[in-house]
Amino acid sequence: MLQLVLDRTEPAVEWLIRLCGWSAILLVFGIFFFVFREALPMLSGKLNLTEFFTSPQWRPTAEPEPHYGILALLVGTLSVTGLAMLMAVPLGLGAAVYISEFSSGRMREILKVLIELLAAIPSVVWGFIGYMVLGPIIIRLTGAPVGVNLLNGSIILALMSVPIIVSVGEDALKAVPDSYREAALSLGASRWEIVYRVLFPAAKNGLLAAVLLGVGRAIGETMAVLMATGHAIQIPHSLLDPIRTLTATIAAELGEAVQGEPHYRVLFVIGLVVFVLTFIVNLTADLVVKGIHNERAA
Amino acid sequence: MGWSAGSLLLCVMVGCSPAAEGVCVEGSDTMVNLAQGWAENYHATHPEAIVQISGGGTGVGIASLIDGNCEIASASRKMKDKEVERVRTKRHEEPMEYIVGYDALAVYVHKDNPLDSISIEELAEVYGEGGRITRWSQLGIDPKLLHNDTIIRVSRQNSSGTYVYFREAVMGKTRDYKLGSIDQNGSVDVVALVANTPSAIGYSGMGYSMPGVKMLKISKHKAGVGIAPTVENAKKREGGYPITRPLLLYTAGPPKEKAKQLLDWILDKPGQKVVVELGYVPVAPYE
Numbered sequence: 001m002l003q004l005v006l007d008r009t010e011p012a013v014e015w016l017i018r019l020c021g022w023s024a025i026l027l028v029f030g031i032f033f034f035v036f037r038e039a040l041p042m043l044s045g046k047l048n049l050t051e052f053f054t055s056p057q058w059r060p061t062a063e064p065e066p067h068y069g070i071l072a073l074l075v076g077t078l079s080v081t082g083l084a085m086l087m088a089v090p091l092g093l094g095a096a097v098y099i100s101e102f103s104s105g106r107m108r109e110i111l112k113v114l115i116e117l118l119a120a121i122p123s124v125v126w127g128f129i130g131y132m133v134l135g136p137i138i139i140r141l142t143g144a145p146v147g148v149n150l151l152n153g154s155i156i157l158a159l160m161s162v163p164i165i166v167s168v169g170e171d172a173l174k175a176v177p178d179s180y181r182e183a184a185l186s187l188g189a190s191r192w193e194i195v196y197r198v199l200f201p202a203a204k205n206g207l208l209a210a211v212l213l214g215v216g217r218a219i220g221e222t223m224a225v226l227m228a229t230g231h232a233i234q235i236p237h238s239l240l241d242p243i244r245t246l247t248a249t250i251a252a253e254l255g256e257a258v259q260g261e262p263h264y265r266v267l268f269v270i271g272l273v274v275f276v277l278t279f280i281v282n283l284t285a286d287l288v289v290k291g292i293h294n295e296r297a298a
Numbered sequence: 299m300g301w302s303a304g305s306l307l308l309c310v311m312v313g314c315s316p317a318a319e320g321v322c323v324e325g326s327d328t329m330v331n332l333a334q335g336w337a338e339n340y341h342a343t344h345p346e347a348i349v350q351i352s353g354g355g356t357g358v359g360i361a362s363l364i365d366g367n368c369e370i371a372s373a374s375r376k377m378k379d380k381e382v383e384r385v386r387t388k389r390h391e392e393p394m395e396y397i398v399g400y401d402a403l404a405v406y407v408h409k410d411n412p413l414d415s416i417s418i419e420e421l422a423e424v425y426g427e428g429g430r431i432t433r434w435s436q437l438g439i440d441p442k443l444l445h446n447d448t449i450i451r452v453s454r455q456n457s458s459g460t461y462v463y464f465r466e467a468v469m470g471k472t473r474d475y476k477l478g479s480i481d482q483n484g485s486v487d488v489v490a491l492v493a494n495t496p497s498a499i500g501y502s503g504m505g506y507s508m509p510g511v512k513m514l515k516i517s518k519h520k521a522g523v524g525i526a527p528t529v530e531n532a533k534k535r536e537g538g539y540p541i542t543r544p545l546l547l548y549t550a551g552p553p554k555e556k557a558k559q560l561l562d563w564i565l566d567k568p569g570q571k572v573v574v575e576l577g578y579v580p581v582a583p584y585e
Contacts, residue, residue: 061357061456062474063378072477136494145446145497146480226483231455234478242480252483256357256457258364258384 032275039268047266058233060253060263068266070273072233076243077277079236080150080225081218084157088218089211091158092165096210097195099166100173112170119163123224130156130228144240146230151239153229157221161214168213172206173199205289212285219278222247246270320348321557325359325372326459327484328401328503329545333372335572336564343568349560353484356459363550364388369557371548374401374459374503375466391551398564399545400579402532403464404504404513406489408496413439415515415524418468418540424499425451426469427476434497445496451479452488452500460485464501467541504532505577516540532579545578 047068055069099111134155135147142151176199184194200207222245230242231252250267257264323333330353337349352368359371364384377385377393385393405421407413413434420437423429431437433447441447453475454461465475480498482488488500493510504527507513515524518540525531531539553561563569570584 057477059456059474059477061462063471139445139495143446145448146450146491146495148480148491230480231482232478232480242478244481252455252481253457255354256361258361261384 035268035271035275039265039272042262042265042269046262047269052269056233056235058249060257060266066263068262070246070249070270072235073244073246073249073270074273075235076150076229077219077245077247077274080153080157080229080243080245081215083150083154083239084161084218085211085215087154087158088161088165088214092162092210092214093169093207095162095166096169096173096207097199100170101191101195101199115163115166118159119167121160123160123221124227126156126160127224127227130224134228138240142240146242148228148230149240149242150229150236153225153243153245154239156224156228157218160221160224161217164217165210165214168210169207172203172210175206176202208285208289212282215281216278219274219281220247222251226251246274250274320350321370321560322350322352322368323370323372323547323560324352324354324362324368326356326374326545327353328356328374328460329372331505332399332545332573332576332578335576336560336569339568339572340560340563344559344563347556347560355455355457356462357457360548363393363548366550369549369553370561373546373548374543375463376544376546377548385550389550394549394552396547396549396561396565397544397581398547398569399573399581400532400542401545402504402527402529402539402579403460403467403501403541403543404507404527405516406492406500406502406507406511406513408444408492408498409510409512410496411439411444411512413437413514415517417517417520417522417524419520421516422469422473424449425453425464425475425479426473428473429476441497448497450495450498451476452491452495452498453479453481454485454488455481455483460502463543464541467543504528529577529579542579 051067051069053069053074054071055067056072056075057067057069058073059067095111095115099108099115103111130152131148134152137147138144138149138152139147144151180198180202181194184198189197225245226248229244229248231244231248232242233244234241236243250270253263254267257267323337330351333351337351340349341347356371356373356375359368359373360377360381362368363371364381366389377395382393385391405416411434416437420431423431432449434441434444434449435447453464456462461475465473469475480491482491482500485502485506488502489506489508489511492498492500493508504513513527515526516539517524525537525539527539527541532542547561547564549557549561552558565581567584570580573580574584
């Protein structure tokens with residue numbers, strides 16, 4: 001009787017799973033299509049692309065002519081993401097290595113729980129922490145004129161990205177079979193030598209994926225950077241200058257843009273730029289991974 | 299209190315649209331406390347009425363009006379010609395403007411800042427594009443008292459009516475803001491940042507003062523006498539506070555009955571009483 005039921009339901013379940021898989025692809029394409037459709041009327045000629053990418057003058061409500069230059073915003077996004085990754089990657093990978101290789105039992109469990117807790121903090125709370133807690137600390141330690149700036153935003157972004165890098169990185173390290181470790185030990189390697197001579201090369205794909213996810217989180221982050229970076233349109237000359245990111249611009253201005261008007265459409269073009277940035281990061285990482293693969297196969 | 303909160307929540311869940319029960323007022327962050335006060339007092343005397351208030355900035359309110367998502371837009375600046383055109387084309391109605399009060403736009407500095415008064419010309423040089431004043435020492439202030447010589451300009455985002463009004467009143471129609479100011483989301487945020495940053499300067503409604511900041515007297519010209527942002531000075535037509543702006547409500551075409559009732563109430567004694575209580579200047583017959 002049970003066998004009969006299972007036989008009947010098997011194709012249905014298969015079908016359901018197939019649908020879920022396809023829906024993921026369709027969803028991504030759907031989002032891209034929607035953003036592209038809203039942005040298209042501005043892209044076909046109306047938007048001066050040279051000015052768009054090379055001018056720091058973002059004045060969408062200027063009279064008589066608005067100016068749509070995203071150079072300052074682009075530099076803002078790239079600089080805050082870059083600086084955040086500079087801090088988050090060593091911290092995150094180091095923590096992943098510690099949890100996976102150097103800690104044991106109780107310590108490991110506590111650390112994993114705490115790091116997952118860090119990941120659960122909403123981004124607006126992170127922004128609040130940057131604005132209210134980190135800001136005054138930065139003013140006191142560096143003598144900066146204002147506490148919300150590039151440095152503040154990067155630190156907060158780094159703290160937001162670390163849990164992802166640790167989680168995925170730790171999984172990647174755990175996936176390396178113990179036989180590798182045992183073989184290295186038998187050859188007389190120290191624990192640190194095992195990590196960077198054996199485990200890092202073996203888990204490269206997974207660790208790269210961990211870093212990628214962290215970068216993706218950082219590029220797309222909106223609320224935290226809106227509050228912690230000072231939201232100022234300028235190209236930073238020092239770490240203590242307030243900046244503004246592409247994502248924060250979209251969040252702050254989409255509400256006032258009337259549907260179908262140029263300002264509205266240019267904000268969707270900015271959305272496309274963020275899409276493309278993330279795509280470039282993923283593509284580069286894919287190529288690097290393939291390169292490593294070929295190198296190892298050769 | 300629980301009933302109004304519950305009904306507001308229900309309305310938010312159902313969606314704020316003209317077809318839903320109640321009246322929607324959306325827009326100016328400067329006026330959001332005022333609108334909240336109106337909603338609560340109106341509901342106290344008209345228990346069956348539901349008034350939904352949201353902020354987001356004058357630009358957001360007007361965009362909502364144009365898109366037909368909200369019946370009344372609150373604004374701390376006049377509607378631009380382009381916006382009037384859009385209301386005509388999208389809503390097929392003429393926008394109607396109601397002045398519901400006046401507000402003095404104050405310039406805030408940190409309480410430790412010895413500066414007492416500033417002229418509109420100097421303000422334009424601080425905030426305006428190409429303006430040459432970038433350091434407190436250029437205004438005659440000893441930077442050691444302020445922790446840093448750089449003037450940190452705090453401004454609003456470009457959806458804000460306050461942002462647009464300040465630009466017109468201080469820099470004039472042809473000059474735009476200098477880029478690189480810290481663009482805050484709301485009126486309170488501007489003053490809060492100035493209170494935490496000794497070398498900052500910012501502009502916001504006079505009702506948003508808090509401990510830790512002080513308001514500058516404004517003079518029309520460099521050599522002139524500075525006038526303080528108070529309700530009395532904002533009321534004066536001649537020789538009063540130079541940056542006083544009307545607080546406005548807009549509808550697309552003549553308001554429907556529920557909205558009309560609310561508007562009449564706001565322009566009458568009970569609504570203007572709320573205006574006075576919150577520190578703004580009421581309209582003419584109620585001064």
